[in-house]
Amino acid sequence: MKLLVQLSRILVGVLFIISGLIKANDPTGFGYKLEEYYQVFGTEFLISTAAWQAMLICIAEILLGFMLLIGNRVKLTVWLLLAMIVFFTFLTFYSAYFNKVTDCGCFGDAVKLTPWESFSKDVVLLVLILILTFGMKHIRPLTGPKLSNALLLTVLFAATAFPLYTYNYLPVKDFRPYAVGKDILEGMKGGVDPVFETHFIYRDTIAGKDSLFAKIPYTDTINWTTGKWKFVDQQSKEVKAGIPAPIHDFSLTDPDGNDYTEDLLQYEGYQFFLVSYDLTKANRGVQPQINDLAALCEKNKVPFIGLTAATPEMLDEFRHEVQAAYPWYIVDATQLKTMIRSNPGLILLKGSKVMAMWPYRSLPSFDAVKQQWIK
Numbered sequence: 001m002k003l004l005v006q007l008s009r010i011l012v013g014v015l016f017i018i019s020g021l022i023k024a025n026d027p028t029g030f031g032y033k034l035e036e037y038y039q040v041f042g043t044e045f046l047i048s049t050a051a052w053q054a055m056l057i058c059i060a061e062i063l064l065g066f067m068l069l070i071g072n073r074v075k076l077t078v079w080l081l082l083a084m085i086v087f088f089t090f091l092t093f094y095s096a097y098f099n100k101v102t103d104c105g106c107f108g109d110a111v112k113l114t115p116w117e118s119f120s121k122d123v124v125l126l127v128l129i130l131i132l133t134f135g136m137k138h139i140r141p142l143t144g145p146k147l148s149n150a151l152l153l154t155v156l157f158a159a160t161a162f163p164l165y166t167y168n169y170l171p172v173k174d175f176r177p178y179a180v181g182k183d184i185l186e187g188m189k190g191g192v193d194p195v196f197e198t199h200f201i202y203r204d205t206i207a208g209k210d211s212l213f214a215k216i217p218y219t220d221t222i223n224w225t226t227g228k229w230k231f232v233d234q235q236s237k238e239v240k241a242g243i244p245a246p247i248h249d250f251s252l253t254d255p256d257g258n259d260y261t262e263d264l265l266q267y268e269g270y271q272f273f274l275v276s277y278d279l280t281k282a283n284r285g286v287q288p289q290i291n292d293l294a295a296l297c298e299k300n301k302v303p304f305i306g307l308t309a310a311t312p313e314m315l316d317e318f319r320h321e322v323q324a325a326y327p328w329y330i331v332d333a334t335q336l337k338t339m340i341r342s343n344p345g346l347i348l349l350k351g352s353k354v355m356a357m358w359p360y361r362s363l364p365s366f367d368a369v370k371q372q373w374i375k
Helices: 003-026 027-040 044-070 072-096 115-134 147-169 261-265 287-299 310-323 335-339 366-374
Strands: 195-204 209-213 230-238 271-277 304-308 328-330 345-350 353-359
Touching: 003 027, 003 044, 003 147, 003 310, 027 044, 027 072, 044 072, 044 147, 072 335, 115 195, 271 287, 271 335, 287 304, 287 366, 304 335, 310 328
Parallel strands: 271 304, 304 328
Antiparallel strands: 195 209, 195 230, 271 345, 345 353
């Protein structure tokens, strides 16, 4: 039992720290995942605080994992871990059984798990934490109380500072398909289409009975188009799920609905994408700086375009309000949220390859961009 408890202690502690660090690397993305859960459970009033809750969960996972490893406040740590894993196991089971949230966000964009894989992972963790619960007496502190508390305060500071930094700026390690160095056009390739089986329904007009055929056999004795058989309907059933490309559902259309995806992504030179998935939530204090950058881009013949999920009416109102004279295109909100964790955020591309990106808190000057990239 003692050996089992120690193994469980190491596995649970390390997994919680890793999970917390990955989420802390992208608390905005984890916050989006929490918003999905709140919509499923009808608790939309919590959405406004989802990002802060995401950071608190990150900090709690890192802290509890570390406390378990060093044996600090064992009873409190184990009971809190048990409460968290029971809650998460319920969420992942609900998501898997009812197919409500297809990715729990347990390991962010670094490791994608299916709903049932997420639930299975939580069941294993639940078993391990139950072992810790019944074997608490075998968990001993690794250091004295003074050193343990000093280490705990250090980890608390680091675990708090890290998600605060990545929330206000950008993830330190970007696992998304729009990361710097990725090619958007290449990311739109490589998907596997689902396999469908078509069934045909024919009616025996004499017997008055419908028959379902996976494929139509033809013999000289039966004429399927005349006589007693009459075509009624056909149905398609997915027999093998497809695998979407890393970047899917991505398109650029103007406010009139014209598609410019290929035209814009096949441009060979440098261009800027200003991304703002929700104009009502965009920081407007930086808009004069953005307008100046857009004007310098136009002067130097560098395309500068805005991307948003707003309706044409909302976009027109926004453009007049902030004097955004550059062209705008409509893109799916989920894709814009994935492109950059900032509203607005700026992306520099060469052709369809992402060269650099900046949050609105650290927008570059045109001269700095020109010196480093646009020779």
